[in-house]
Amino acid sequence: MSDSEFSDKKILQSWHSNAAPWIRAIDGATIASRKMVTDGAIVAAVLDHQPGSVLDVGCGEGWLSRALAASGAEVLGIDGVPELIEAARRRAGPGERYRQLSYDALAAGELRQQFDLLACNFSLIGQVSVAKLFAAAPALLRPGGHLVVQTLHPLTACGDREYRDGWRPGSWDGFSEDFSDPAPWYFRTLESWLELYRANGLEVVRLREPLHPQTGRPASLILSGRAT
Template sequence: MNNVLIPDTNWDSNLYEDKHAFVWQYGEDLLKLLNPKPGESILDLGCGTGQLTEKIALAGAEVMGIDSAPAMIEKARQNYPDLRFEVGDARNFQVEQPLDAVFSNAALHWVKEADAAIACIYQALKSRGRFVAEFGGKGNIQAILQALYSALAAFNLPTEKLNPWYFPSIGEYATLLEKQGFDVTYAILFDRPTALAEKEAGIANWMQMFASSFLAGLSAEQQTQVTGAIEEYLKPTLYHEGTWTADYRRIRIVAIKL
């Protein structure tokens, strides 16, 4: 399995666990939709540091987590040494035996080649197997992106090329699933404003964790300048009583392999 699920992103697993726990804490709600049962075989696609993988295992399922980032997989193995974690690519993975379910939380918005990921997920499932996922949907972080593009305009960077994300509408993503043989049984797009940790440093930490591809070509001084401009731009709308809020919108999907 190749390490290319999230291109050009160097994940800091400690920063992720320390300041961005909301990523998996919100995902616990998605586990109710998955409803894992004892003995089921389940893949956690984009498992991060393994918190939700462990919860699936606690339900009695046989679970494996894959993620493109070796640092995340290393941390997941430290966290849960009894579970199986592998480095893997959402666009190009295979499983040894067909699975009852593929689960994915907050990962597939990093995969622009959605068709390739869906094809792999379809191949991995048994007939009537289910795909349960949540990730960034249409309109996700719209205000943050506007601020980012505005702050980067002075540097003449190819912002669209640097943008690593895929935020589809329900119609767009459901169509892709149906084309490959899935029956989409549940789909919702919803706002989920998310408070960021670390008070005043919240948006700067978020940028460091998730938007590093935009900043990679800039000097440390320029990065500080861009972050400051973004904070200034967003303060009136996303900063309240000492806490930053990310303007998240999520798409949540359940699809069955026919």
């Protein structure tokens, strides 16, 4: 197993450990940036494409799937953590389905259907797993379908480190003391994100930089790529 594959595995292990506090944090709306900026930003970015069907990749406890289903889309949410999928199923309403499925299994073609849109909301933090997902995306999308990714903005996420791709140590700063074992995450420059789309035959048609209302700095980066 390579170092990158090991780090990708550590990400999943961390989410297994932190599923319960994450569910509580989402239910209690305790993450200020989500409440003020990023939740609304990803919903708007997805609905701009008016998708009839959506695959919510890394759906967690399902809040985004629920929001999109409430707007009329048929949504399948997938996640590799059983506790999160169970929580999503308990909350599910019309137009929502959930399935426990790893990114590796998704990339290997285990899900044999296509969608109008793939939504990845802060769920692409690995290296090898993300590359595999992008490579699989065209086969999962209907012609003209879109891959929409919301991620940490490289400008603000880089901090004082060199602006180049690479693994960074994880942190739960700003979260409750219930969280533990922070996962490493793979930093990508803006150029690297754009190259992931281009190399996999996806044309970037929209780039958004939602601003935090208090700091005036980018709260996230949202990219929309179309299958060509």
